[in-house]
Amino acid sequence: MYESKKPDAHGIVEYSPVENETWAILYERQSKIVQNRACDEFLKGLEVLNMPKDRVPQCAEVTKSLKKATGWAVSPVQKIIPLRTFFELLANRHFPAATFIRTREDLDYLQEPDIFHEFFGHCPLLTNPAYANFVESYGKRALQAKPDHRSVLGRLFWFTIEFGLVKTLQGLRIYGGGILSSFEETQYALESPVPERLDFDIRQVMKTAYRYDEIQKRYYVLDSIQDLFKINQLDLLGLAEKISQNIDQAEDFITC
Numbered sequence: 001m002y003e004s005k006k007p008d009a010h011g012i013v014e015y016s017p018v019e020n021e022t023w024a025i026l027y028e029r030q031s032k033i034v035q036n037r038a039c040d041e042f043l044k045g046l047e048v049l050n051m052p053k054d055r056v057p058q059c060a061e062v063t064k065s066l067k068k069a070t071g072w073a074v075s076p077v078q079k080i081i082p083l084r085t086f087f088e089l090l091a092n093r094h095f096p097a098a099t100f101i102r103t104r105e106d107l108d109y110l111q112e113p114d115i116f117h118e119f120f121g122h123c124p125l126l127t128n129p130a131y132a133n134f135v136e137s138y139g140k141r142a143l144q145a146k147p148d149h150r151s152v153l154g155r156l157f158w159f160t161i162e163f164g165l166v167k168t169l170q171g172l173r174i175y176g177g178g179i180l181s182s183f184e185e186t187q188y189a190l191e192s193p194v195p196e197r198l199d200f201d202i203r204q205v206m207k208t209a210y211r212y213d214e215i216q217k218r219y220y221v222l223d224s225i226q227d228l229f230k231i232n233q234l235d236l237l238g239l240a241e242k243i244s245q246n247i248d249q250a251e252d253f254i255t256c
């Protein structure tokens with residue numbers, strides 16, 4: 001069972017030599033496999049952040065680069081935080097990061113999002129304005145949403161920020177952090193014949209149930225990362241309400 005580490009009085013989290021080595025292994029392996037698989041915006045963000053390769057970065061270090069790029073910060077949090085706190089942080093451009101790293105035995109399979117998932121999977125794209133604005137907006141809307149509609153709204157986060165694919169001139173690329181922090185899924189998402197890869201359709205996305213504890217069977221594909229700006233303009237709360245109440249007839253539920 002993982003526990004988040006508490007930052008000291010200066011906000012520094014101390015990681016053991018084994019934990020730093022785990023980061024180094026993950027970083028080296030993942031930064032290679034995302035080449036020609038992650039979207040250009042992600043790879044550019046990875047360069048901008050220029051995170052240490054031999055030790056777990058501190059939140060303050062990553063925050064410094066994010067602040068300059070889009071005004072975002074990374075906030076160290078406990079492994080489990082109330083949902084409301086999570087949304088409030090996002091709405092205020094603070095990305096929550098649980099301060100623990102997976103063990104060597106869990107390198108390839110992790111259900112609990114650790115610091116590698118947050119820093120490597122999400123922070124590079126938080127340097128991109130379309131992605132950064134989208135995440136902030138999602139937090140604000142989730143705060144306004146009625147609790148009964150949040151799970152439908154949550155599917156939007158899942159199929160974009162966590163597991164989104166995008167079309168590029170070079171072919172399909174990944175921008176979802178849940179994929180980009182997983183060695184296995186980074187290959188599977190693009191190359192396996194198993195999962196469906198459907199054009200992004202907001203109604204269909206909100207109607208699609210998902211499993212968080214197994215590899216995905218379906219991905220949704222944006223035409224461009226810039227489309228996140230367009231999605232932000234939609235009446236997402238109205239749509240989530242209709243779909244939650246089955247007013248907008250379900251056409252395509254999958255239960256995996």
Ligand SMILES: [Fe+2]
Nearest residue numbers: 113162177178
């Ligand atoms: Fe995540």
